[in-house]
Amino acid sequence: MDFELFDPNLATDDEWREVHAYWVMSSRHDRPERTPPTLDAMTSRFRDEVSERSTDLLWLAREQGRIVASARYDISHEDADHYVRIAFSTISVHPQHRQRGIGTELLRLLTAQAGEHGKDRISLAAIRGGTPAEAWLARLGFEPTRRVVSHRLELAATDAALWDLPMPAGYRLVSWGTAVPEEFLDPYCRYLATSWGSPDDCFSPSAVRAHEAQAALDGSDQLVLAVLTGADGEIVATKTARIERAARLVAHPGPSKMTLDHGGSRLSRALEAAILRTLATERPEVAEAAITGPSFYLPEELSAYEREMRRMAGLGYRTEEYLDLWAEVEPLTVILDGDHRTHRA
Structure with missing residues (x-):
């Protein structure tokens, strides 16, 4: 397994298309209700959004030359932001290559870079609740900071x-x-x-x-x-x-x-x-109706929303929960550098 830091300034058009094709596949598998970014939108994000506030970076994992995982994250340059912000929608492991420790190795690389940049916290966004990803991150010490509720309904399958x-x-x-x-x-x-x-x-x-x-x-x-x-x-x-x-x-x-x-x-x-x-x-x-609901920062706020979730269920919607999670860099580094065989993704 090879890991590389993707350089948007040196990448060829073919390399951009390869990364984009992987992202489209990943999005359609894990978030089918979302529209994947276009190739132009993806390239402009990395080429144009390097600013005084943050730098957008991308790690790739390859096996036999093919992309099998990716991790995009922002290094914030603002003193008030002591964390690396990681968008889960672009931290992904190919469905056929999961549970082999690839995601864990990517997270180890990101955590090391966060420490090198003087950050003390890592934040991951939009982790779907009740999934192996949430359980994996909980074992690594990640804690929820925000919950976002989403409602989805399959039109043809609903009474x-x-x-x-x-x-x-x-x-x-x-x-x-x-x-x-x-x-x-x-x-x-x-x-x-x-x-x-x-x-x-x-x-x-x-x-x-x-x-x-x-x-x-x-x-x-x-x-x-x-x-x-x-x-x-x-x-x-x-x-x-x-x-x-x-x-x-x-x-x-x-x-x-x-x-x-x-x-x-x-x-x-x-x-x-x-x-x-x-x-x-x-x-x-x-095929589907999808509604993004409100955000909650405290468990009691989500409890107060349960009546609305029951009302949406009465129309046939199923409720999904997405979490923002964070962990401290130093204890996370200790866990990742230890016996990580029980913390694989």
Whole structure:
């Protein structure tokens, strides 16, 4: 097994493509709901983001010349930041090469560099809770500092009866994609101006159409639900699901937005069910809905969120937890330099 520090300033185009291909494979295996970074985004991160505040570095592990693991991390240059920040989404071991100590050896290299740079703490982000990775890091002495909750739902595998929640009396639903139908354009502009508290010219029909044209050029995709009052046909609430292609098509429903006169939990809950129902019927090619929830720093904060998690489960969502973890460099070095056969990843 060979370990090398990747130099972005000396790497050839073929070497960049090799690293990018590995990252795409890793992302699709471990985080299928995420869109992997493009090749341009990856290269610009390493070539352009070396600043006075931090330096972005990348270690690679190779076996018979092929990449089997990688670890990207930031060396912070600010005195207040006595740690190396490691993004777990780019610390990965190939699925076929896990449990062989490769991840442990990479962590040993990173820990040594942290000490060389005068850092006393290592922080790892977005470790999925309840996984072998979390258990491995706990054995090494890592402790949680923050928890982020995520909700995911497989549309085709979920009982649609869970979304059979009618709209409150006096409201009706309409839907569209990236362009507002002409018949709803003026009501939609008035709704935007009211809900955002902005002058009407900020959300004029021409401004909305210009935004749609730019979104089309960017390749954006979405599903919009709008709630109309039965009396005058005015739009009083919306819910938008941004649709992106990760390993497959994933919808990301955003929060319900309502005017002050029509806010309420019944309408909000009905919209949450309606967006899933509409995705399943109008966009059957979308495989999954995913929502990133809030962050928690104390266990009691997460306990207070349990009611919301039960409500999301009632719609068919499963809750996943991602943790930020940290460990002190000196004791971690002692563990890694000792008998690490029981601390392998």
